[in-house]
Amino acid sequence: MKTMLIIEDIPEVGDWLQQQSGRVFPQAVQHRAASVAEACARLSYLSPDLALIDLGLPDGDGLSVLRTLKRDHPQTCCVVTTIFDDAGHLFPALRAGADGYLLKDDDEQEFTSALSGIVDGRPPLSPSIANMMLRHFQQTAQQMAQQEITLTSREEDMLVLVANGYSVKNAAESLGISVHTASGYLKNLYQKLQVTNRAEAALKAVNLGLINPADTL
Structure with a gap:
């Protein structure tokens, strides 16, 4: 992991994300953006190995940045970092190409442990998000069985x-x-x-x- 882009508009939260991700990937050069426009400007010359993407940005939806990354920089590992822990935000992010989904209110150990899974090929998911996905697919399987x-x-x-x-x-x-x-x-x-x-x-x-x-x- 050589280059990282943190897209977060709240400075204190951006500092926290930078600190936690720096613990996991101490050799990575970190870049920051606080808006969709700033992120797109960064991506005009930067091809990050990892991007941490907030969904709620002052000038638009973080999903637009995610889609741009997946289109123009498909090798980038894109991890949504957000406060939204509901299916209405999770599944659109996954459909847009997110490689992981972490909650910013996870404790530091949970957050860094999930993020470090990238090295071993494990998708970085907050525990509650992983449980939500499991319940969703269990319910879907049951509904399909009922329909059949x-x-x-x-x-x-x-x-x-x-x-x-x-x-x-x-x-x-x-x-x-x-x-x-x-x-x-x-x-x-x-x-x-x-x-x-x-x-x-x-x-x-x-x-x-x-x-x-x-x-x-």
């Missing part, structure tokens, strides 16, 4: 009954259908849920939100 599995009303009825311990015969009687038809519904359920027994079917259906746990005993 669609049960008919009769299959849902059958699922609730077998989840409550009904035999195929008793379920058939409860639904007013033949045992043969009930067995067909159960077979379809196993195929759709990719399970092999009633206990697995009930557990997976609850986890996917296909049935309400209150509907089971």
Whole structure:
């Protein structure tokens, strides 16, 4: 890491970022910019190895600087340094090409430890940001699973009954259908849920939100 650009409009925060990043990369020559215009001017002659980018700048959005860096200096490791810890700021930054996302209110040890991960090829992410990303993709996976599995009303009825311990015969009687038809519904359920027994079917259906746990005993 030879050259670094810190884009931050609050002098005290810029000093803190310079101090912390200097601990991680003591040999790097540090440059600073306090606005979008100043950052773009710097980038007309500077090609930094690392850029720390604030999102809220007095003359515009830090994402515009991030996009410029990724377009004109693709080798630069671009790390957003911000106070915004919400998905509305995180995911647009990642889509714009951010290589990391650090919160300025992290303690010094967390901040420098995350930043030092660059050396080992680890993306610098604040712990709370990493957890947010994990939760987001877990929820997305669950939603996709729910969208892929669609049960008919009769299959849902059958699922609730077998989840409550009904035999195929008793379920058939409860639904007013033949045992043969009930067995067909159960077979379809196993195929759709990719399970092999009633206990697995009930557990997976609850986890996917296909049935309400209150509907089971």
